[in-house]
Amino acid sequence: MTEVSTEQKPFLNKGLWGVILGGSSGFGLATAKRLARAGLNLIIAHKDTEGTVETLIKPHFEEIRRQGVALVTHNANLFDEDERGAVFESIASRAGPARVHLFMHSIAAGACKLIIEDKSPDFRGKAFQGLSETLRQLGVSASPEVLRKAANAAFHEGGCDALHTLADSRIAYREELLSEADLQRTIWMMGYDYLLWGRELLKEGLLAKSARLVGLTSEGNEVSWRGYAAVAAAKCGLEASCRAMAVEMGPYGVRCFVLQPGITDTPAGNAIPNFDLMKAEARMRNPSHRLTTPEDVAEVVCAICQPGFDWVSGAVIRVDGGEAISGG
Numbered sequence: 001m002t003e004v005s006t007e008q009k010p011f012l013n014k015g016l017w018g019v020i021l022g023g024s025s026g027f028g029l030a031t032a033k034r035l036a037r038a039g040l041n042l043i044i045a046h047k048d049t050e051g052t053v054e055t056l057i058k059p060h061f062e063e064i065r066r067q068g069v070a071l072v073t074h075n076a077n078l079f080d081e082d083e084r085g086a087v088f089e090s091i092a093s094r095a096g097p098a099r100v101h102l103f104m105h106s107i108a109a110g111a112c113k114l115i116i117e118d119k120s121p122d123f124r125g126k127a128f129q130g131l132s133e134t135l136r137q138l139g140v141s142a143s144p145e146v147l148r149k150a151a152n153a154a155f156h157e158g159g160c161d162a163l164h165t166l167a168d169s170r171i172a173y174r175e176e177l178l179s180e181a182d183l184q185r186t187i188w189m190m191g192y193d194y195l196l197w198g199r200e201l202l203k204e205g206l207l208a209k210s211a212r213l214v215g216l217t218s219e220g221n222e223v224s225w226r227g228y229a230a231v232a233a234a235k236c237g238l239e240a241s242c243r244a245m246a247v248e249m250g251p252y253g254v255r256c257f258v259l260q261p262g263i264t265d266t267p268a269g270n271a272i273p274n275f276d277l278m279k280a281e282a283r284m285r286n287p288s289h290r291l292t293t294p295e296d297v298a299e300v301v302c303a304i305c306q307p308g309f310d311w312v313s314g315a316v317i318r319v320d321g322g323e324a325i326s327g328g
């Protein structure tokens, strides 16, 4: 039998657990897989249709189990009081006191809607008019409509990222505008919910000595993307929560982090209006000219979980290959 080195699986047989909320997709799932390879037992909560679980998610969970770690999964709405309580009970009974080494909040839930009807000038229409007119002066006839069609085909089917300013997004804005209820729920679910879980786990004595808590923000924390107002407000709340947690939970040995991935191709990302155009822009702006992957982020969470990574807390750490600071 081949011996497993502790370097490869530093957490194997240590009786420690990772709790990942939103662990069926994107950053949460990639992190679960990475930590399973490192030997950490896992409790994953997520909310997906039964069909998605059967066809898409189960094979990933099987892959995790093949790493020889324990995996407990809950398909539950974590914003329903009873279902949330059941997941918490499961953490208490399966992991037990002082056993949760990592808590990760990777839930994507919330409203992406405009706050007011869009009154931006029609820059694209003007560009196609101008192009059409210039071509006419050069003796070529192409109407603005034909040029628009060509730009969309070249962008969406031809992979021409540089056309992102001219192409039309296939992820349209929702018709209804952002409501106060949308704002409240989004700021709860993606903002201070991280604090509520972290505090509860600490109060109930479930966090291990020197536990790591991780939440996820985005570049939309500083830059305003149209239709992202509620999530942006949540991200700012999340970051402030993380700083407060680092200060008040630090004396208990808890380390708190917020990671800021670059634009990443995930189901939640692809529900954001204009995300197809944003991905193209990010590929051009990123110094490595590629998108961030969930695995890029999983590696960083795994590094954060190592014993030596002990003197960072309350920080927002960008995991984007330099995307956010790139002027393009």
Ligand SMILES: NC(=O)c1ccc[n+]([C@@H]2O[C@H](COP(=O)([O-])OP(=O)(O)OC[C@H]3O[C@@H](n4cnc5c(N)ncnc54)[C@H](O)[C@@H]3O)[C@@H](O)[C@H]2O)c1
Pocket (backbone or CB within 6 Å): 021, 022, 023, 024, 025, 026, 027, 028, 045, 046, 047, 048, 076, 077, 078, 079, 106, 107, 108, 109, 190, 216, 217, 218, 219, 260, 261, 262, 263, 264, 265, 266, 267, 268, 269
């Ligand atoms: N994708 C990006 O470009 C990007 C960039 C920066 C930050 N983020 C942030 O990363 C986090 C994770 O997003 P992702 O892109 O990995 O999304 P994703 O769609 O891949 O995963 C979202 C997860 O949340 C779970 N979920 C949704 N509603 C739930 C509910 N009510 N109860 C329980 N689980 C629920 C889903 O089951 C899934 O596991 C979000 O906070 C998002 O804002 C995303």
